[in-house]
Amino acid sequence: MKIAVTASNNNGYESEVNKHFGRSPFFAIVDTKDDEIDLIKNSAAQASSGAGVQAAQLISDQGVEVLLSGSVGPKAYTALSSGDIKMYITKDDTVGKAVESFVNDELSQLSSPNGTPRK
Amino acid sequence: MKKITVISGKGGTGKTTLVSNLAYLAEDLVLADCDVDAPNLHLLLNPEVEETNIFKSNKLAVKDNSKCVDCGICNQVCRFNAVSPISYEIDPYKCEGCGVCVEMCPEDALSLELMETGEIYNSTTRFGPMIHANLKIGSDNSGKLVSEVREKAVKKGEKLNKDLILIDGSPGIGCPVISSITGVDLVLFVTEPSKSGFSDLKRVAQVIKHFNIPALAVINKYDINKAISQEIEEYLEEEKIELVGKISFSSIVVDSLRNAELVVEQKKEAKISQEIVDIWNKIKTNIK
Amino acid sequence: MKLTVLSGKGGTGKTTVAVNMALSLPNIQLLDADVEEPNCQYFLKPEFNQSEEIYRKIPEIDQTKCTACRKCVDFCEYNALAMMLDEVLVFPEICHSCGGCEKICPENAITEIDRALGVLKHSASEHDIDFWQGELNIGEESSVPVIEALKEKMDFKKDIIIDAQPGTTCPTIEAVADSDYGILVTEPTPFGLSDLKIASQLMDELKIPYGVIINRAEEESDHIIENYCEKNNIDILLKIPFKREFAYLYSDGIPFVIDYPEWQEKFKTVFAEIRGVLDEKNYSN
Numbered sequence: 001m002k003i004a005v006t007a008s009n010n011n012g013y014e015s016e017v018n019k020h021f022g023r024s025p026f027f028a029i030v031d032t033k034d035d036e037i038d039l040i041k042n043s044a045a046q047a048s049s050g051a052g053v054q055a056a057q058l059i060s061d062q063g064v065e066v067l068l069s070g071s072v073g074p075k076a077y078t079a080l081s082s083g084d085i086k087m088y089i090t091k092d093d094t095v096g097k098a099v100e101s102f103v104n105d106e107l108s109q110l111s112s113p114n115g116t117p118r119k
Numbered sequence: 120m121k122k123i124t125v126i127s128g129k130g131g132t133g134k135t136t137l138v139s140n141l142a143y144l145a146e147d148l149v150l151a152d153c154d155v156d157a158p159n160l161h162l163l164l165n166p167e168v169e170e171t172n173i174f175k176s177n178k179l180a181v182k183d184n185s186k187c188v189d190c191g192i193c194n195q196v197c198r199f200n201a202v203s204p205i206s207y208e209i210d211p212y213k214c215e216g217c218g219v220c221v222e223m224c225p226e227d228a229l230s231l232e233l234m235e236t237g238e239i240y241n242s243t244t245r246f247g248p249m250i251h252a253n254l255k256i257g258s259d260n261s262g263k264l265v266s267e268v269r270e271k272a273v274k275k276g277e278k279l280n281k282d283l284i285l286i287d288g289s290p291g292i293g294c295p296v297i298s299s300i301t302g303v304d305l306v307l308f309v310t311e312p313s314k315s316g317f318s319d320l321k322r323v324a325q326v327i328k329h330f331n332i333p334a335l336a337v338i339n340k341y342d343i344n345k346a347i348s349q350e351i352e353e354y355l356e357e358e359k360i361e362l363v364g365k366i367s368f369s370s371i372v373v374d375s376l377r378n379a380e381l382v383v384e385q386k387k388e389a390k391i392s393q394e395i396v397d398i399w400n401k402i403k404t405n406i407k
Numbered sequence: 408m409k410l411t412v413l414s415g416k417g418g419t420g421k422t423t424v425a426v427n428m429a430l431s432l433p434n435i436q437l438l439d440a441d442v443e444e445p446n447c448q449y450f451l452k453p454e455f456n457q458s459e460e461i462y463r464k465i466p467e468i469d470q471t472k473c474t475a476c477r478k479c480v481d482f483c484e485y486n487a488l489a490m491m492l493d494e495v496l497v498f499p500e501i502c503h504s505c506g507g508c509e510k511i512c513p514e515n516a517i518t519e520i521d522r523a524l525g526v527l528k529h530s531a532s533e534h535d536i537d538f539w540q541g542e543l544n545i546g547e548e549s550s551v552p553v554i555e556a557l558k559e560k561m562d563f564k565k566d567i568i569i570d571a572q573p574g575t576t577c578p579t580i581e582a583v584a585d586s587d588y589g590i591l592v593t594e595p596t597p598f599g600l601s602d603l604k605i606a607s608q609l610m611d612e613l614k615i616p617y618g619v620i621i622n623r624a625e626e627e628s629d630h631i632i633e634n635y636c637e638k639n640n641i642d643i644l645l646k647i648p649f650k651r652e653f654a655y656l657y658s659d660g661i662p663f664v665i666d667y668p669e670w671q672e673k674f675k676t677v678f679a680e681i682r683g684v685l686d687e688k689n690y691s692n
Contacts, residue, residue: 020302023266048176048263049501050486057480057489075498083491129444130573131418135598156574157415157605162597178484198505199551212580217505218484231484256575256609290417290573291443294548313658315422315446322444326545343651344658368651376596377628 003030003102004064005095010039013096019070022052028095029062032103037095052076060085068098068107077113120276121406122303124153126288126296126327128319132311133339133366136376137395138287139163140383142246144399148283150244151272152251153265153299155237160287163379166242166249174237174252176263178216180209186228193220193229212257237264239271248275262294269298283406292323300327305406308336308360312348320351324358334360335405337398341365361405364398366391408682409567411440411583414592415602417573420622420647421592423657425570426450427664428590429536431674436565440582441572442525442541442553449660453530453538461556462521463504463549468495472516479508479517500546525553527560537565550578558582566678575609583610588681589617590644595628600635607641616684618642620677623649642684644677 006024007015018024023045029038040062044054052072056079059067067080068090080087087110092098101107125141127134138160142150152160180193180201187207194202197220201213211234221229236258242249250272252264269286276284286303289295300306306327310320324334336355341348348365355362369391375382383392412425426447429437439447466479466488475493487502488495499522509517525543541557543550550572558581561567571582583589591606593599603619610617621632624646636643647653656663664670 044486046176047486048484050498053486053489053496053498053501056491057486060489060491075501078498079489079491079496082489082494082496129418129446130416131594156576157417157602159416159598159601162601196506196510200555212577212584215503215505216484217503217507218482219505219507219510222482222507222511254576256605256612257577257580259577261576292545293443311658314449314660315444316658318446318449319444322545340654343654347658368654373625373628373649376598377631379597 001032001066002062002064003032003066003068003099004028004059004062005030005090005098006069007039007095012037012039013094015039015095017070017090017092017095017098021067021069021072021076022055024055024069027059029064030095030099050075053079056080056083056085066102068102072110072113074113077110120282120284121305122273122284122286123305123307123402123406124286124288124300124303125307125309126299126323127290127309128292128323129311129316130290132309132316134309135159135287136163136372137309137337137339138285140381140395141399141402142244142285143381143384144396145283145285146246147281148247148285149272149276149279149281150247150249151268151284151286152249153268153286153289153295155252155254155261155264155268155289155295158251158253160249161251163381164244164246164249166240166244166251168240168242170241172239172241173235174239174264174267175233175235177234177236177258178231179211179214179234180216180220180229181232182207182209183228183230186226188226190225192223192225196220196223239264239267241271247281248279250275261289262298265289265295265298292319292326296323296326300330300332303332305402306332306334307402308334309339310336310351311339312341312344312351314347317347317351317354321354324360333405335363335402336360337364337366338362339366340368342367363401364394366394408588408685409561409569409586410588410590410681411569411571411586412590412592413571413579413583413606414573415575415604415606416593416598419592419594419599421573422446422450422570423622424590424592424620425568427662427670428674428678429568430534430662430664431671432566432678434565436537436539436562436567438557438560438567438569439538439540440554440557440569440578442543442550442557442578443572445540445542447538447570448540450662451530451534451536451538452660453540455528455530457529459527460523461525461527461553463524463552464506464519465499465502465504465522466497466508466517467520468497469516469518470494472514474514476513478511478513482507482511500548503549524549527553527557529560537562551581554578554581575605580609580613583615584613586615587685589615591617591619592622593619593632594623595621595625595631597631600631603632603635607639616688618644618681618684620644621646623647625649644680645673
């Protein structure tokens with residue numbers, strides 16, 4: 001399956017996990033089938049409004065099923081839930097560690113938006 | 120690193136003056152002026168600008184007159200009255216960059232272009248770095264500029280290992296205020312004992328309530344109307360917002376302001392300076 | 408005559424001036440266009456006898472007609488639409504009501520429905536002022552349509568005073584845009600001066616004549632504003648001195664011209680002066 005992790009920089013599995021979803025500079029897209037990792041730029045980071053919505057659209061279009069992030073705002077949460085994308089909270093500092101924590105069932109799932117929305 | 124935003128709902132309650140004086144007492148911090156529409160923090164803190172970045176966020180419709188055949192469709196479809204009726208000119212104050220006229224123009228005479236809407240400054244003050252900004256007149260979407268000021272301030276603070284970011288928040292109750300307070304550790308309300316001040320306090324407190332950020336409050340010029348000040352105190356208690364200070368009206372502050380001075384620096388012995396020091400001590404306790 | 412009272416900075420005394428001026432003159436209509444936080448009501452204690460809901464349009468998607476072509480999602484500049492699992496989601500809070508999605512949908516799957524934006528309230532208050540108040544619903548972003556609706560209530564048989572939102576952003580511009588004259592209220596501090604400069608720049612751009620009222624004036628501080636006005640040929644219409652008593656009356660919602668009727672004469676003089684400026688302008692045109 002495809003997992004998206006919010007990333008602050010473009011450094012493969014060593015990329016720093018970004019705390020917030022909507023304006024995260026990058027998303028690391030990891031395919032658990034073959035451990036392939038792809039760092040994509042988040043076009044939503046520059047959005048004037050609805051960054052979370054655009055970011056949700058972006059990762060949904062990538063076929064992502066799971067999102068790992070520090071926090072997700074209310075609109076992004078609605079969009080991701082509607083897309084059946086499961087959200088997990090991670091406090092890990094790198095993408096690699098976050099994916100590992102997820103695979104080891106160490107992360108808790110988000111049941112309501114916990115990030116405060118920023119425009 | 121702790122982040123504190125100071126807001127007031129209503130303008131003129133003394134927010135920026137207090138922030139400036141707290142900066143002096145904090146000694147070493149990062150400052151952010153999120154009142155991007157009418158920034159005032161720089162007037163007392165005298166920042167030296169080191170870097171200016173252009174902020175572009177709004178798109179506006181732009182017309183290629185050579186292609187325009189005056190059909191008037193753009194004027195008909197525009198919901199914002201941004202296209203004048205006879206000369207079909209775009210009013211940049213009213214245009215919201217929605218793109219409907221661009222889409223509907225049969226001659227391809229219109230396009231959406233990203234406009235320069237403001238500037239962000241990376242500056243230094245004698246108390247530490249300061250991030251501030253200026254939004255061009257008539258530009259909207261201060262919310263995004265506020266977010267950028269915040270983010271730059273956080274990055275600066277992390278890079279320089281600062282303990283505190285103090286944010287002079289946006290006035291009002293809309294999106295810029297929300298952008299000023301999201302993700303901070305503490306909100307400090309500065310209010311005044313007047314009917315309108317109290318009403319605005321209640322409105323802004325209601326708007327940010329569900330963000331669940333710990334909040335403190337200061338009643339400035341409380342002795343102008345002790346009865347309303349008392350009502351405000353009761354309200355704060357109900358809302359579980361800790362009152363950390365009641366500042367008396369002081370002509371010494373007026374004098375300091377006139378001279379663009381910080382009262383806690385120039386008039387250390389004055390009662391008001393002590394009141395502000397007490398407030399700062401209570402804030403420090405709350406962010407430990 | 409249509410006057411708008413504005414200020415680059417909040418808290419300088421815009422509402423104080425608008426209300427006290429309105430109470431000093433006959434045949435006045437007062438519009439509170441500070442729709443995020445309308446405060447004139449604390450001084451007029453109006454009994455609202457009329458209210459009018461203001462709506463804006465947001466899209467409603469008929470999912471049975473929708474073919475998931477995504478044209479609407481791709482068109483929206485505000486990310487108010489998203490496509491998840493072949494269904495279009497609408498986010499009304501960030502929708503700007505531009506009507507574009509409805510126009511662009513090739514399947515006619517989008518219709519527009521009303522969403523409450525704000526309300527206009529009317530009162531002929533005890534002071535015999537025709538008073539309209541605009542209010543923006545909490546959570547809504549766009550004040551401008553509410554202010555536009557408020558301005559439709561203008562009664563040109565009266566002299567109109569508009570209390571604008573502080574600052575120089577679109578809601579203020581909407582309030583002042585077609586006024587005859589702007590009264591810029593400021594205070595004699597570095598903050599007041601800085602924001603006065605921004606407001607006066609706006610008025611110059613809009614090409615609307617204006618003058619300044621200095622509120623909380625003090626002999627030792629007024630020069631901060633007076634020097635700027637002199638250098639730029641800006642009329643100072645009035646100076647309202649700082650008085651603890653005025654501050655107290657303001658805090659309690661009592662317009663000071665009630666307790667100090669001699670100030671009604673001063674406001675009448677300001678009004679006449681403005682009228683003189685406008686007559687001269689018309690004459691010279």
